[in-house]
Amino acid sequence: MSESPPPSDSGVSHRLGRAARQVIITVVGVAVTVVGVALLVLPGPGLLLVVAGLAILATEYRWARRLYVYTRERSRTAVKGARDRVEARRHSHDRTSSPSTIDLTDDGHAAEQPDSSAEQPGGPTG
Numbered sequence: 001m002s003e004s005p006p007p008s009d010s011g012v013s014h015r016l017g018r019a020a021r022q023v024i025i026t027v028v029g030v031a032v033t034v035v036g037v038a039l040l041v042l043p044g045p046g047l048l049l050v051v052a053g054l055a056i057l058a059t060e061y062r063w064a065r066r067l068y069v070y071t072r073e074r075s076r077t078a079v080k081g082a083r084d085r086v087e088a089r090r091h092s093h094d095r096t097s098s099p100s101t102i103d104l105t106d107d108g109h110a111a112e113q114p115d116s117s118a119e120q121p122g123g124p125t126g
Helices: 010-041 046-058 062-096
Strands: none
């Protein structure tokens, strides 16, 4: 007599594995997002961690995917705007700044500049 193999419970183990995976992803994604939100007001890469946490959650949840895409696009827009403002400020500073007026002696040391607060000859005396 041959014995038949025991009934397969691979469906149950698959569901348990899927549930465990979802729990792990949820815990890690929420933790990373919460730390990111805290770092929005504390020193650190807050926005980066919020987006990373949403990306982790987006692997399991549709709502997180939508929020991740929205947040990612908004953060890209914000970063581009900040870069544009920095470049504009840098270019306006380059146009308005005057060249350096320090005179150097032959040996490369700064020459003494006359004191501009001193009375000039022929100036008002009082």
